[in-house]
Amino acid sequence: MARLLIIGSLEGELGAAARVAIARGAKLGHAEGVSAGLERLRGEGADLALVDLRHDVVWLVQALAAERIACPVVACGRAEDADAAVRAIEGGARDFLPLPPDADLIIAMLEAAGATREADAPLARDPAMTTLMARAATLARAEASVLLTGESGTGKEVMARHLHALSKRARGPFVALNCAALPETLLESELFGHEKGAFSGAVATRKGKFEQAEGGTLLLDEIGEMDPRLQAKILRVIQEREVDRLGGGAPLKVDVRIIAATHRDLAAEVAAGRFREDLYFRLNVVALRIPPLRERPADILPLAEHFSARYAQVNGLPPRPLAPLARHLLLAHPWPGNVRELENAIHRAVLLAEGPEIGPEAIELARPAAPAPMPAAAGPHAAPAAEAPSGTKVSALVGRKVEEVERELILETLSHCLGNRTRAAEILGISIRTLRNKLGEYRSAGIAVPPAPGQAPLQIAI
Numbered sequence: 001m002a003r004l005l006i007i008g009s010l011e012g013e014l015g016a017a018a019r020v021a022i023a024r025g026a027k028l029g030h031a032e033g034v035s036a037g038l039e040r041l042r043g044e045g046a047d048l049a050l051v052d053l054r055h056d057v058v059w060l061v062q063a064l065a066a067e068r069i070a071c072p073v074v075a076c077g078r079a080e081d082a083d084a085a086v087r088a089i090e091g092g093a094r095d096f097l098p099l100p101p102d103a104d105l106i107i108a109m110l111e112a113a114g115a116t117r118e119a120d121a122p123l124a125r126d127p128a129m130t131t132l133m134a135r136a137a138t139l140a141r142a143e144a145s146v147l148l149t150g151e152s153g154t155g156k157e158v159m160a161r162h163l164h165a166l167s168k169r170a171r172g173p174f175v176a177l178n179c180a181a182l183p184e185t186l187l188e189s190e191l192f193g194h195e196k197g198a199f200s201g202a203v204a205t206r207k208g209k210f211e212q213a214e215g216g217t218l219l220l221d222e223i224g225e226m227d228p229r230l231q232a233k234i235l236r237v238i239q240e241r242e243v244d245r246l247g248g249g250a251p252l253k254v255d256v257r258i259i260a261a262t263h264r265d266l267a268a269e270v271a272a273g274r275f276r277e278d279l280y281f282r283l284n285v286v287a288l289r290i291p292p293l294r295e296r297p298a299d300i301l302p303l304a305e306h307f308s309a310r311y312a313q314v315n316g317l318p319p320r321p322l323a324p325l326a327r328h329l330l331l332a333h334p335w336p337g338n339v340r341e342l343e344n345a346i347h348r349a350v351l352l353a354e355g356p357e358i359g360p361e362a363i364e365l366a367r368p369a370a371p372a373p374m375p376a377a378a379g380p381h382a383a384p385a386a387e388a389p390s391g392t393k394v395s396a397l398v399g400r401k402v403e404e405v406e407r408e409l410i411l412e413t414l415s416h417c418l419g420n421r422t423r424a425a426e427i428l429g430i431s432i433r434t435l436r437n438k439l440g441e442y443r444s445a446g447i448a449v450p451p452a453p454g455q456a457p458l459q460i461a462i
């Protein structure tokens, strides 16, 4: 769960921002002022801090920088407070959130901070994923470190949270750190914390992520990007179960399960001398590879429906079904950006769509380059890219009317189902009633419609 710290009164519009974040699965921390906020950040940390502009945002940003605490700060205020907002941004705040808050903007900010995550179990319908989920359920109970591999956006972090939720540590904290996002000294401080006086800005003791995750799970995301010196320190934590704060005296015992994730082929990184072999062996004891979305096509529509319901709710819109052609487009796309790309496409579509359905015109998909399977994927389970649904079929439709293509899709599906309306409606993802209405329209326009099973084709006497 994303950890959001709100600094300021929760009574007014900041409270509304908090509710949006909670609806999106964030865990909320709160402090009335900046020094209490700093205290919380030294102790339990957060993925993002939203600070009311009426407080000294610049002071907080500077204190965090001096103490090497990497937490993005977003200043919040009314549009009329533009001058204060500019000062906050110039002083190092990550962004400005105008109040009253826009749900989308909050989500985008949480996302940019790497802080918005699926709180529920990963959705899995395709056999490639259900098999993996069964394996994950067994592994979750063990205490061993886990290595999660998979392309960017496949759901490694979602899986890490799921493993935590199913483990004996579920009541403890889940803390995530993206190792690629920070320069080495900051990352070191984030991981191991520091004692007062460890460096010139260290005015107070600060707990690192290992300590924050005590009794729970620590996700080291993008571990393949970590500097070899820090890799050695991580190895020591795994072996000795203790951490050394920067500038610290005695090592501190920690009880943390480590989950490491990477989109890289770590074995190749080891061969190239960029990743420590001993750490790789420690992590690779239990490894799970999350397949890219193009290798689990049966997940595409269930995920799309899940995101469409979620974003309709977050934006206060009524839930709407995906039109048959929209489904067709989604199934034909190769999804180089995986589940994240699908989620973003559906989020946009929910906002853009007009009318009772989400139609194909609302779905904007990046024109895909040929999907690039990651090198590690070249195992026996990797489907060749050529087998994935190809984007060319859809581009062949360009220049034709949506209505016309929809009609063909409906009639083709119906003849494929030998006229069975129920089955065709199911495949098309529309209600039987919508299907009947469409067929009625076609008939009135003089277009032949496959008869229902057992029903003789209508003979029109001339």
Ligand SMILES: Nc1ncnc2c1ncn2[C@@H]1O[C@H](COP(=O)(O)OP(=O)(O)OP(=O)(O)O)[C@@H](O)[C@H]1O
Residues within 6 Å of the ligand: 116, 117, 118, 121, 122, 123, 124, 150, 151, 152, 153, 154, 155, 156, 157, 158, 159, 221, 263, 303, 339, 340, 343
């Ligand atoms: N199986 C799933 N069910 C529901 N949502 C999912 C699933 N897989 C991924 N998502 C959603 O897709 C987005 C990307 O997932 P996640 O961040 O876990 O991917 P990742 O592999 O860790 O990406 P990166 O390598 O870029 O860190 C998230 O918003 C997540 O909620």
